Amino acid sequence: MEIEFDWRDAALGTRIRVALWLRDEVGEGGTFKKQTLRAAIQGAEQVDRRMRDLRPAGWEIRTYRDKPSLQADELFLEKVGLPVWEREHRAAGLRQISAKTRRFVFERDGHMCRRCGAAAGEAYPDDPGSRARLTLGHVNPHKSGGGANAEELITECARCNETVKHLTGSQMSREQVWDRIKELPVKHKKDLLAWMAVDARPLNAAERAWGMYRQLPAGVRDGVRRDLEALLES
Template sequence: MSLLNPRAMGEHVSYGELDWRNEFLGARVRVALWLRDEVGEGGTFRKQEIRAVITGTEQVDRRMRDLRPAGWVIRTYRDKPSLQPDQLYLEKIGQPVWEREHRAAGLRQISAKTRRAVYERDGHMCRRCGITAGEEYTEGAQSRARLTLGHVTPYKHGGGVEAADLITECARCNETVQHLTGVQMSPEQVWDRMAALSGPNMKLLMSWIAVDRRHLGKAEEVWALYRQLPAEARDRLAGDLEDLLKR
């Protein structure tokens, strides 16, 4: 089956009973089929389009988000700046959740309480690269970080959905770990950087390694919390802090 964008090819692909128009199928399956048939990998779409065609069900947006743990990569304007705020980009079609053996793929839900606890435990920053929400990556201008949760041990190897099973990651690190994509340093390259550190920095790094956590300064802790706020609130607080410093 081709994963090219059917809309770009001027075609509509039909798969008999496995059709997104079939209201007897679950909403998550219908959303997946619509994305497969009407968008395709590399295609863009809008949430309004899904809401218009997947009728008779509530929380269609959530059903679309539920595809991500099954390996579907759907980008927003936050991590792909070329998109409009209401556009989404289907980068990768994941597991075929329309097939019976894959219907439950990625459906073990993480509770909102657990999600908050993990983010707070990890200082609201990626435990792998240290970036906070909304920060630009040092390489690749205009690419900003979005925080998500990853698994210490993958589902398929027995990982669970409790706080101890989860780790805060940015979307880029999460996908690198899951799909082995992107640039990843070798142990030798990391060692070269370790060995080049000054004595005090080596000791600092060793203290982090010993507890598997970076000790944050007070300013860094507040910075990570600040990055979680909406842009309007950040602007207001920046002005308040500037006024405070002038006193």
């Protein structure tokens, strides 16, 4: 007896629900908007990311970058891939990152987002009500089916992980970014240019220690802070 799967079933994983929604509501050759997908799969985490995870399983989803007729917020379902809702295909295309590799990358990157510099649990300066949650992304965010080797991975906060792929979040305009850059002191402009050249912000020893400190439980952090205060006063 064939089992019928429904994208409205919240008990299914987000990746499966996204695949079913694309199959049933969009169909091959159909165009859809990211906002429409998010509105349909409400209450699920990282809907856009789960959609990208379908690509290595043979799902061909085009953006305005490779199909110029699309608007910036539109996507085109060119091909329905493997039926990931079926048990034998549920792991198809998923990149398995080992715990060892995950730990190595976080430690290598100082437990800080290598794109914006936020440490785990740290509030964003432009959004104090939101705190950074660290995850792993790919050095080349637009490469479908990227590997799971440490050299291909980078520590990112969840906000940067989504934004750099141009699939979520409102983007600042070039003019807004340039106005902010022009206001920087000359030294900071030079620092920023150096970071741009390598597409990363090198961490100094204090920043690395900060990232490690943010990994500690709140009570332990209080003790470390008091110890440091006492050390500096002695």
